Amino acid sequence: MSSTVGAAETAAVLTQALPYIKRFRNKVVVVKYGGNAMNPEGGAAQFAEDIVLMHSVGLKPVVVHGGGPQITDMMTRLGKKSEFRHGLRVTDAESLEITRMVLVGKVNRELVSDINRHGPLAVGVSGEDGGLITAVLHDAELGFVGDVASVNPSLLLRLLEHDLIPVIATIGVDEAGQAYNINADTVAGAIAVALHAEKLVFLTDIEGLRRDVADPSTLVSQITTAELQLLVEDGTVASGMIPKVQACLNAVGASVGSAHLLDGRIDHVLLLEVFTDRGIGTMITSD
Numbered sequence: 001m002s003s004t005v006g007a008a009e010t011a012a013v014l015t016q017a018l019p020y021i022k023r024f025r026n027k028v029v030v031v032k033y034g035g036n037a038m039n040p041e042g043g044a045a046q047f048a049e050d051i052v053l054m055h056s057v058g059l060k061p062v063v064v065h066g067g068g069p070q071i072t073d074m075m076t077r078l079g080k081k082s083e084f085r086h087g088l089r090v091t092d093a094e095s096l097e098i099t100r101m102v103l104v105g106k107v108n109r110e111l112v113s114d115i116n117r118h119g120p121l122a123v124g125v126s127g128e129d130g131g132l133i134t135a136v137l138h139d140a141e142l143g144f145v146g147d148v149a150s151v152n153p154s155l156l157l158r159l160l161e162h163d164l165i166p167v168i169a170t171i172g173v174d175e176a177g178q179a180y181n182i183n184a185d186t187v188a189g190a191i192a193v194a195l196h197a198e199k200l201v202f203l204t205d206i207e208g209l210r211r212d213v214a215d216p217s218t219l220v221s222q223i224t225t226a227e228l229q230l231l232v233e234d235g236t237v238a239s240g241m242i243p244k245v246q247a248c249l250n251a252v253g254a255s256v257g258s259a260h261l262l263d264g265r266i267d268h269v270l271l272l273e274v275f276t277d278r279g280i281g282t283m284i285t286s287d
Helices: 002-024 044-057 068-077 093-116 154-161 184-194 226-232 240-254 269-275
Strands: 028-034 062-063 122-126 133-137 144-152 165-169 171-173 179-182 199-204 222-224 256-265 282-285
Touching: 002 269, 028 044, 028 184, 044 062, 044 093, 044 144, 044 165, 044 226, 044 269, 062 093, 062 154, 062 184, 068 093, 093 122, 093 165, 093 179, 093 222, 133 179, 144 184, 154 165, 171 222, 179 184, 184 199, 184 240, 199 240, 222 226, 226 240, 226 282, 240 256, 240 282, 256 269
Parallel strands: 028 062, 028 199, 062 165, 122 165, 133 171, 144 179, 199 256, 222 282
Antiparallel strands: 133 144, 171 179, 256 282
C-alpha cells in the first residue's frame, strides 16, 4: 500500500508541475545562492541538481553567488580580521585579493563543478569578464567596495543562446580597470533587470520575510512592492535583509515578473517554489 501511495503522490507532484513548466519555458530565472545557504552537508550538490532540472525542462537559470562566510573563513586562516560597517565588509587591497581568490577561484569553481557533474552545462564568469559589471566606488571609507554602475548582458545572452548556465562571481571593475567587491544581492537584482528575467530568487538562511523578526508565525507569504516599501520605511526590514529587499523592489519595479525570498537550507526549496502550487517563503509582486 505504501508504495502505491508514494507513486500516487509522485504522480500528483509531476502533474502539478506541468503547467508551471509550460508557463516558464524559455524564461530566465536568476537565482542568488547566498554564502549562508551553502550547507556543507550536500547542500551545494542538491542545489546543482535543482538548477540542472530547471534547465532540463526548458527554463534558463542564471546563478549569482555570494561567499561571505567563506571569505571570512579564509581571512581568519590568513590571520586577517574581518571588519564590517553597515553590513558591508571593509575591503583593503589585501582583502580584495582574498575576496577575488575565494569568490572566483574557489566558490565559483566548486559550483560550476557541481553542476557539470550532470553534463557540460555551467560556465563560470566574473563581473570582470566581457565587461559584464561596471562598478563605481561605494564609499572610500570601505575601501574597494563597489556599487553596480551598469550591466552589459551580452556575454550572458550568448551563453544562454548556447543553452549554457552562467554562474557569476560578483566582482566588478570600474572604467580604469580597478576591481571592486560588490554585494551579491545587489548584483543579482541588477542582472535580473538586465536579462528581463521572469523571476529573481534569493536562497538564504532564513525562511522569508517576517513582520516580526523574532516571530516565525509572522512570515509574509506574498506582498506587493508598495506594501514592502512601507515595511522598509517603518524599519521592519533591517540588517542583512535590506540589500535583498532593495534588490527585489528595484527588480520587480523594473522588468522582473516576481522576486522570491527562500530558505536555501530546505531540501529542493527552489523546485517547490517554481513548480508547485504550495509555494514557500516570500513572493514579491508588482500588484
